[in-house]
Amino acid sequence: MPATDTPESRDPPPPRDLHEPGLALHVEDLTVSYQRQPALWDIDLDIPPGVMAAIVGPNGAGKSTLVKAVLGLVAPVAGHVRLFGRRYREIRRRVGYVPQRSSVDWDFPTTVLDVVMMGLYGRLGWFRRPGARERAEARAALEQVAMQDYAGRQISQLSGGQQQRVFIARALVQRADIYFLDEPMAGVDATTERAIVEILKGLRDSGKTVIVVHHDLQTVRRYFDWLVILNQRVVAQGPVGDVYTAENLRAAYGGQVALLEAGPGEGGAMDAAEGSPP
Template sequence: MGHSPLVVRDLSVAYQKKPVLFDVSFEVPEGKLIGIIGPNGAGKSTLIKAALGLIPRLKGEVLVYGKPYKQQLLKVGYVPQRESVDWDFPTNALDVVMMGRYGRLGWFKRPGAADRQAAMECLDKVGMSKFADRQISQLSGGQQQRVFLARALAQDAQLYFMDEPFVGVDAATEKAIISLLNDLKRQGKTVLVVHHDLSTVTDYFDQVTLLNGRLMAFGETSEIFTEENLQRTYGGRLSILKTGPDSGTILGVR
């Protein structure tokens, strides 16, 4: 019996002594697309960063395939929020994607032709191969996001964390991203996505994690993504449009 891609146990995190996450526990099965949903300030990005060891934990543990993340670096890919990146850094799209290969190369090994080839294939998968030599500062937001995804693909991980990959991208890029996520899932990979557009959750994700400081609910989207759970998670900020006697269409968050 293999280990789950991700087990989070009793995770608590504080920023400058202010608690952000309390006692969050859940276990992620393999080969699923999982949305991390909740209001602003709910701790969604914090959850990912704590899982990746990018910020300290107050308590709790996070296991990636049964071991601490630090022992499983090659198994994990990460797409941070686009705003958190210095896009003026003088480098081109191909070089950014090549960075995804460095973990595989080991220390002091220079990337060779096979790595360039792999990086180009990843750019191709996100429709960006013709921009390989373009400076990242000259790319549109959607193009930058595609390059980031290509970098994560180049890592050839088993478990992916993506922090708001759909923010600020055009409809074509959104389509390209979701089809890429479904490709990863078909390969048996597991993807956790911080996501804020409630209208696409049921189309995009097999499972959802509803978060607001605490874990409000976790499980199959069809069972967990209910009006009742969303009201609990978002409080008064949720607006619902009734479309029929029994059905509620979720409009979004005020």
């Protein structure tokens, strides 16, 4: 799958034209299918800059697929994507990506510092080797995630939470303007989760846009200020306060309708919904 294949390659408009420049992420009519099975259907999405947004939805809702389609890892059938009004391939370096931890082989022979420096490969370009400056930047990023003591460690010796921190450091070192994280809180302990949330909030507070595929409805209101509820289509999107309603969650998580209605108040209803999704 060629890296430069973006959905809008056949679009007519002139290349310099900015499309919705005021939005950090703008997705229009995006449809993705795997083996003729639609995974995402007609997605329209707008996320303003400077928010910390969660993408939630049941298993198979296409949360990861949406992120991958935005980043050109999955070729969409239709639709187009703009980041700060530009195509992805034009502003690649302003985008940081934290894939799912399980997407790589952690027994690969390399060190923590090496992995973090991979975040700078895009900036270095062909043939140039990372040097002292890159190492210093990588160390600084490791410090941000409190992993500086592990720089020389072989990655196979890390715990799950430490792996996640290393992946986040690899994205931080890019100094991007918008970050996409795929399930960063999955399978990490409570301490690490708190640390990760603090880092992400810090990014948001410095004006970056943070978009997180999230699985835990219980923490949505505490961690995030923007919410996208997804189930192959966009069920609802907007500020968390407006979107996080029993009705919307019922629409996305379907099967839990009874549970949702059985809940005493809003909080109880939410808790009921949280028990079953992935």
